[in-house]
Amino acid sequence: MRPNGWNAAVLTLVLLGAAPAAGADAVKEARTYFNAGAQAYEAGQFLAAIQAFERAYELAPREAIIFTIGQAYRRQFYIDRNPAHLKLAIKHYRDYLAKVPEGGRRADAAEALAELEPLVARLPAEDPATAPPAEVARQTRVMVTSPTEGARVSLDGGAPAKLPLIAPVETGKHKIVVSAPGFFSETREVQAADGALLALDIVLREKPATLEVRVETDAEISVDGRLIGVSPLDRPIELPAGTHVVAIMKNGRQGHSVDVKLERGKRHRLDVDLETTGQRVASTILFGTAGAALVTGGVFTVLAFNQQSEAQDIRTKADAENIARSDLVSYNDTLDRRDAYRRGAFISFGATVALAGTGLLLHSFDRPSLRGTTGLERVPDVQDKAPEPGAEPMMELSAAPLWAPDFAGASL
Structure with missing residues (x-):
């Protein structure tokens, strides 16, 4: 079971409160080790969790981490029944009570002591565990974690495995590759020291x-x-x-x-x-109609010139000789048709200008507008397979593994 919100908030304030004293870099590294230890705790690898918690305590001493270490030793004792682990669990609970005179997890620590100290009393007198507890020998380990969903890790060219990785390694150089679908892979060359724990929390960058x-x-x-x-x-x-x-x-x-x-x-x-748009359709129709009017005006102009030419021929004939009455009537009719064609041409050309001008205005001011989205659309993939890395989220040592008669666990 995970801690309630009050416990998490209190522990967060306690663990973040020492940043000025311990130094921002040390606190950041301590958070990495603490979070790695919490994941090892959840995975049931308590010895690795102890190494991580102890390293976190070295970097940024917090009373809450002492309690956490006691929890891990207690869990490990119930696995291997090693009296040294029992004694170390008791030692850390007592250290926690000495450093936290009130509040905090005192009630949980006291209840744990009430459970564990009778077990020490039942140990044979000659058992070495009755002596003051010594530190347990440390393995050389690498712990790799990542907040990236679906991340896998390869150690020294091995097959990718799920995270967290908690593995004993030989002293010396090692190559760690963390990858995840949709993210850029991250490669680290690390140096493992003898008997030390190397914890890495690797944040992968998203592929765009x-x-x-x-x-x-x-x-x-x-x-x-x-x-x-x-x-x-x-x-x-x-x-x-x-x-x-x-x-x-x-x-x-x-x-x-x-x-x-x-x-x-x-x-x-x-x-x-x-x-x-409807406005563009209207402007296109107006341009087409203006074109038709222009052609019509051109036809009327040609016809008017033809009638003028015919009337001129009759007048020339009248100047040269007498003409019949029928020629005079024809002359007057020709002038009437010429004038009618002229009026038609003027009207057509006027309509052309009006229609073209209106069409031009509609065309020029036809700016589109958006009236809201058409809804969520999952666009198809072109292929199944970089933005700037996002700001790293503040890492909080917000809780320690809990102990109570009816529940246990770890939480970040």
């Missing part, structure tokens, strides 16, 4: 998701309110994994906005067909 947007040319592409560029883009867009708002706009087209969910380390494609 990439998004290829396929849309007609000259469309503005924005992601999360930031303009990326104008289509076609020269390369896919790199984005952190998660949900993003993609907006695409172009003059004369309905704005398109959609929420897309991207997976880390994968390439995705978004195909968008932009719909023509």
Whole structure:
């Protein structure tokens, strides 16, 4: 069972409170060892947990860690029945009571002593464990942890294994590779000292998701309110994994906005067909009608010139000789048709200017607008397989393994 929120908060304040005294770097390293020890504790590897907790205490002494070490020795005693572990558990509980005169975990420590001290009394008098407890011999170990989900570790070229890794190693150099799907692998060359524990907490950097947007040319592409560029883009867009708002706009087209969910380390494609706006359709119709009016005006102009030419021929004939009455009537009719064609041409050219001007205004001010997203869309992967590393979360020594008659465990 994990500690309740009050216990976690109190222990967090206690463990963070010594940062000025111990130094920020030492406290950070202590947190790494403490968290590694807590994971070893949860995995039932109590000797490794003891090494980690003791190293954390050396770097940043906290009374709460003394209690934690006592818990681990107590658990280890019930596994191997080694009297030395029993004596060391009692020693750490008593040290904790001496350093914490009130509050804290005094009640738990006292209850643990009430359970363990009768066991010491039943040990044979000649048993070496009745003497003051000595430190237990330490193995050379490597402990590797990572907050990255799905991370696996390879030690010295071995097969990747699940984390946490708690392994005895030979003294000397070792190669550790931590990897996880959708993250950049991390390689560390480390030096293991004889009898010492080397704890590493490795945070992997996320691989970016990439998004290829396929849309007609000259469309503005924005992601999360930031303009990326104008289509076609020269390369896919790199984005952190998660949900993003993609907006695409172009003059004369309905704005398109959609929420897309991207997976880390994968390439995705978004195909968008932009719909023509009603305003652009209207301007196109007006331009077409203006063109037709221009052609009509041209036809009327040609016809007017033809009638003028015919009337001129009749007048020339009248100047040269007498003409019949029918020629005079024809002359007047020709002038009437010429004037009618002229009026038609003027009206057509006027309509051309009006229609073209209106169409131009509609075309020029046809800016798209977004009226909300079309909903979450899981875009397809182009292939199944770097943003800047995020700020490292504050590591808190927020709790120690608990002990009580009815529960036990470890919590970070």
